[in-house]
Amino acid sequence: xxxxxxxxxxxxxxxxxxxxxxxxxxxxxxxxxxxxxxxxxxxxxxxxxxxxxxxxxxxxxxxxxxxxxxxxxxxxxxxxxxxxxxxxxxxxxxxxxxxxxxxxxxxxxxxxxxxxxxxxxxxxxxxxxxxxxxxxxxxxxxxxxxxxxxxxxxxxxxxxxxxxxxxxxxxxxxxxxxxxxxxxxxxxxxxxxxxxxxxxxxxxxxxxxxxxxxxxxxxxxxxxxxxxxxxxxxxxxxxxxxxxxxxxxxxxxx
Amino acid sequence: xxxxxxxxxxxxxxxxxxxxxxxxxxxxxxxxxxxxxxxxxxxxxxxxxxxxxxxxxxxxxxxxxxxxxxxxxxxxxxxxxxxxxxxxxxxxxxxxxxxxxxxxxxxxxxxxxxxxxxxxxxxxxxxxxxxxxxxxxxxxxxxxxxxxxxxxxxxxxxxxxxxxxxxxxxxxxxxxxxxxxxxxxxxxxxxxxxxxxxxxxxxxxxxxxxxxxxxxxxxxxxxxxxxxxxxxxxxxxxxxxxxxxxxxxxxxxxxxxxxxxxxxxxxxxxxxxxxxxxxxxxxxxxxxxxxxxxxxxxxxxxxxxxxxxxxxxxxxxxxxxxxxxxxxxxxxxxxxxxxxxxxxxxxxxxxxxxxxxxxx
Numbered sequence: 178x179x180x181x182x183x184x185x186x187x188x189x190x191x192x193x194x195x196x197x198x199x200x201x202x203x204x205x206x207x208x209x210x211x212x213x214x215x216x217x218x219x220x221x222x223x224x225x226x227x228x229x230x231x232x233x234x235x236x237x238x239x240x241x242x243x244x245x246x247x248x249x250x251x252x253x254x255x256x257x258x259x260x261x262x263x264x265x266x267x268x269x270x271x272x273x274x275x276x277x278x279x280x281x282x283x284x285x286x287x288x289x290x291x292x293x294x295x296x297x298x299x300x301x302x303x304x305x306x307x308x309x310x311x312x313x314x315x316x317x318x319x320x321x322x323x324x325x326x327x328x329x330x331x332x333x334x335x336x337x338x339x340x341x342x343x344x345x346x347x348x349x350x351x352x353x354x355x356x357x358x359x360x361x362x363x364x365x366x367x368x369x370x371x372x373x374x375x376x377x378x379x380x381x382x383x384x385x386x387x388x389x390x391x392x393x394x395x396x397x398x399x400x401x402x403x404x405x406x407x408x409x410x411x412x413x414x415x416x417x418x419x420x421x422x423x424x425x426x427x428x429x430x431x
Numbered sequence: 432x433x434x435x436x437x438x439x440x441x442x443x444x445x446x447x448x449x450x451x452x453x454x455x456x457x458x459x460x461x462x463x464x465x466x467x468x469x470x471x472x473x474x475x476x477x478x479x480x481x482x483x484x485x486x487x488x489x490x491x492x493x494x495x496x497x498x499x500x501x502x503x504x505x506x507x508x509x510x511x512x513x514x515x516x517x518x519x520x521x522x523x524x525x526x527x528x529x530x531x532x533x534x535x536x537x538x539x540x541x542x543x544x545x546x547x548x549x550x551x552x553x554x555x556x557x558x559x560x561x562x563x564x565x566x567x568x569x570x571x572x573x574x575x576x577x578x579x580x581x582x583x584x585x586x587x588x589x590x591x592x593x594x595x596x597x598x599x600x601x602x603x604x605x606x607x608x609x610x611x612x613x614x615x616x617x618x619x620x621x622x623x624x625x626x627x628x629x630x631x632x633x634x635x636x637x638x639x640x641x642x643x644x645x646x647x648x649x650x651x652x653x654x655x656x657x658x659x660x661x662x663x664x665x666x667x668x669x670x671x672x673x674x675x676x677x678x679x680x681x682x683x684x685x686x687x688x689x690x691x692x693x694x695x696x697x698x699x700x701x702x703x704x705x706x707x708x709x710x711x712x713x714x715x716x717x718x719x720x721x722x723x724x725x726x727x728x729x730x731x732x733x734x735x736x737x738x739x740x741x742x743x744x745x746x747x748x749x750x751x752x753x754x755x756x757x758x759x760x761x762x763x764x765x766x767x768x769x770x771x772x773x774x775x776x777x778x779x780x781x782x783x784x785x786x787x788x789x790x791x
Contacts (some may be wrong), residue, residue, distance in 0.1 A: 224678050252651035268706065269635070277635045281651035287660060293627040298451060301631060305447040344651065393491050429442045 178240055180205050180380040181226070181256075181348050185234040188221055188404075195221050196232065198402040199314045203348070206378040208370065210391045210412075213401035214425050219384045220261065227251055227258050239349070253281045257346035260351050263333040267326035271317055275308040276324055278343035280431060308343055314365070315339040315369055323369050331362040338369065347374065351383045354384070363387070367394060387427065392416060400425060453626060470615060482607040484720065489614035489716035493621045495699040497668035498624055499711035504634065505661035506641030507556050509566040513692035514572030515666050517685065518548055519673025521579045524592040524683035534597035534604075536722045537718050538674055540574030545670025546663045548575070553662025557655045560664050572693060580685045594677055610679060617675060621668055625708055628664070637661055700752070702757050704764025713765040721744045721753065 186198040186215035186311035203209045203326045211219050222245050222300055228248035236244040243251055249355040257278075265274050276422045283304055317332075317339060319374050325333060338354055351370075354365050367390060385391050391398065391412060398415040402424040408415050422428060444450050447523055454460055473483055494516060501507050519541040526540055528534035548571065555567040580669055596605035628634050636657045639647035648654050677683045695718055703714020725745055730736050738745070761767055778784065 210774065229645060238789055248648040249651050251652050252649055258649055260646065264646045266639055266646075268642070269638060276651075277639050277647075279635055280632060280639075280649055283632045287628065287633050287664070290628050290631040290633055291624045297627075297631055298448065302447045303611055305450070325785075327677060340650070386657065405432075 179203060179237075179368075180239060181382070182237040183222070183226070183234070184237070186222065186225055186232050186236065188225055188232045190220070197411055198223070198234075199404070199406055199407070201399050201409060203382060205380055205382045206374055208374050208381050208383060208394060208396045210383045210385055210392060210395035210398045211401065212385060212388075212398060212425065213407070216403075217297065217401040220352055221400055221404075223258060223352055223382065223384065224296075225277060226350060227256060235396075245352045249281075252344065255347035256350065257341040257344040257348070257356055258350035259334075259337045259341045259352055259380070261356065263330070263337040264427070265325045265333055265337055265340065268322055268324065269306065270322050271328075271339075272305070272308055272312065274312055274336060275343040276304060278340040279304050279307065279345075282345065289312055301421050309343075311339050311343045314372070315342065316365070327385040333356045334358060335362065335366065335369075338366070346379060349379050349381045351381055351385075353384050355385060355387050370394060388416070435615070443750045451630065452514075452757050453630075472731075474611045479607055482611055484723065486607065486610050487680060488716050488719045489611075489618040490647075490672055490679065491696075491699065491719045492618045493672035494669050494696055495703065495711040495715040496621050496625050497665040497672065498617075498696050499700050499703075499708060500628070500637075500668075501661050501665035502697075503663075503706045503711070504629060505637035505658065507553075507658060508561060509568045509665075510565045510693045510697070511552060511568035511571035512669060512688075512696040513688045513690060514575040515545055515548060515669040516566075516676060517572075517577045517579055517688035519545055519670030519675075520677035520683045520688070521582065521673075522670065523674035524560065524594055525582065525679045528586075528588070528592050529593050534599060534678070537597075538671060539676035541670045546667040548670070549662040549664075549666025550659060552666070553659045556591075556658045556662065567604060568721060569690075572615035574630050574689075576685050576688055579683075582732070583685065589771065591682050592677075593687075594681050594683065596681065597678050614675060617671070621671075622712070624668075629708070633657065633660065650791055664771075689742075697752075698754055702753065702764050704766030707766040709723070709769065710764050710766035711727070712771070717765060721750065725749050730745060 181204040181350050186196055187194070199210070199218070199222060202412050211222060213219055224410065225244075226236055226253040227398065228243070228246055234244065234245060235242055236252075238254055238256060241254075241261075243254065243256075246254075246353040254305065266277060269277065276333060284298050285300050288358075302390055304419040312318055315335060317336065320328060320332060320336070325336060334354060334357060338351070341349055358366060370383070371394065374381065383391075383395065385395075386402075395412055397410060399409045399413055400415060400418075400421050407424050408418045409423050416426065440458055444455075449455060452580045462566055466629070470532045473485065477485065494512065498509065498512055501509055520773055522544045522680030524539040524543040532540070556564055596598040596603055598604065599613075602609070604610055628636075635691060636647065639650065639652055640654055640657055644654055651764055681688075699714035699718045702717055703712070718785065724740060729735060729745060730743065732738060757764060763770075774784065
């Protein structure tokens with residue numbers, strides 16, 4: 178069974194049809210790239226999956242239909258995401274941002290928290306340790322106690338990536354994680370993505386404009402244009418597909 | 432949050448538990464003990480007037496800490512604070528007058544009433560934001576004050592409800608010195624509860640909601656539930672402050688809870704510094720003492736007597752000017768000034784903090 182299956186996903190805002198009949202399925206430990214020109218509806222697909230937009234059609238997570246559930250419910254099931262502009266909590270430190278990502282996993286209640294009872298303290302320590310593992314995995318040790326607002330944009334994006342990972346998701350939705358990163362940071366990101374795939378076995382839906390990265394890393398591609406699926410398959414075949422070339426890639430003119 | 436950095440040089444944490452402590456170093460313990468000793472000796476050297484000021488500051492501090500949780504941390508604007516204080520005061524007053532209820536019943540009752548009102552008047556926050564939410568909380572103020580006024584006139588207490596000095600066991604709380612310690616204890620407990628909430632899951636969820644509601648939702652935070660929780664906890668604390676206020680004054684009447692009181696509380700958290708509990712306390716001190724400082728200053732003017740009648744007008748004007756000055760020149764409030772002074776001495780003889788990447 179596929180980890181995540183999307184069937185005939187359609188999204189309308191009034192008279193505007195943003196997505197029409199998009200279908201695909203992602204397997205465990207699969208790196209599934211979603212590409213297409215600006216305005217094709219890539220981010221809308223992610224917003225529908227994470228419950229921020231009300232799409233029509235079925236979205237199944239491990240066989241369970243999740244369309245119509247509230248966003249925080251979907252996040253708790255194990256679908257985490259990053260955002261195009263990082264969208265971190267600027268007043269918090271990196272470690273606090275990641276701890277916030279673990280919100281749904283922390284088992285305390287406000288009454289116990291008021292008195293910071295022993296169980297609250299134990300939970301905080303446990304989850305701080307879990308956060309440290311992520312910090313170690315994503316190599317953010319230098320920054321763990323730095324307020325996010327003081328970090329350069331590239332690092333902020335990586336922190337957003339780490340925050341999604343801190344949720345211990347089954348599926349990771351990555352919305353242009355490489356945009357705004359410099360070459361070194363991109364290489365780091367590619368390494369993290371591959372380690373997540375191989376070591377953690379998390380399925381990833383990855384929106385990306387860097388075609389070199391997509392061709393090198395992704396297992397399968399899905400191409401959108403004006404809210405419709407144009408092609409799907411392995412990078413080798415899809416990137417040579419004449420429809421994809423005319424819709425998105427364009428021809429090299431020398 | 433940033434107040435949890437270690438201060439002493441050469442101090443390194445060796446466990447995560449250490450990072451959770453409110454007080455980490457021996458220096459901080461010493462400072463706290465000295466501060467507590469100063470608070471403990473104050474009533475024995477202060478005049479009765481100064482004691483009254485201190486009690487007023489403690490009452491205001493409970494209210495401003497509560498509002499800071501709601502507005503400064505959870506990001507929900509409220510102009511209904513005076514209404515909640517009134518609700519607490521009337522709960523205590525009515526329970527005392529009608530049933531002769533004791534202090535240990537009326538205070539928890541005020542907390543429960545506050546929590547319920549918070550739950551109901553928190554509901555608009557699920558749909559409204561910012562200014563619109565503020566206007567909806569105004570309704571709370573007018574409803575409570577109207578109901579309080581109705582009670583007063585219907586029951587024939589049109590000048591207000593008199594409340595006897597409360598009693599805890601055999602201890603009659605009438606003397607200002609005893610009041611000082613009782614109110615100090617309540618303020619300290621409010622502060623501790625708030626500190627604890629803010630360093631755990633709920634506090635982070637509030638901060639997340641304040642910066643990005645959608646993102647918070649996508650991280651698995653139940654945004655509506657946490658907003659309501661902020662309203663419930665803040666309102667409950669405020670109502671307790673109101674009940675204490677009623678006992679302290681020995682008297683409840685609607686006139687004490689004007690809209691200006693709500694604005695004063697908003698001023699406390701702005702002048703003190705948004706998003707800081709220390710700011711809430713500094714703001715409470717500043718706003719409570721401001722009228723007295725003005726009165727004192729006016730006393731030095733030539734022909735001081737002739738200004739006596741205009742003092743109220745002076746107060747309002749000065750209040751407005753101070754608010755504007757803070758918003759324009761020190762948006763981080765008193766706590767911003769405090770941090771700058773602190774940094775100056777911490778960094779001396781250097782001027783700048785090291786840039787991101789190293790320890791803050």
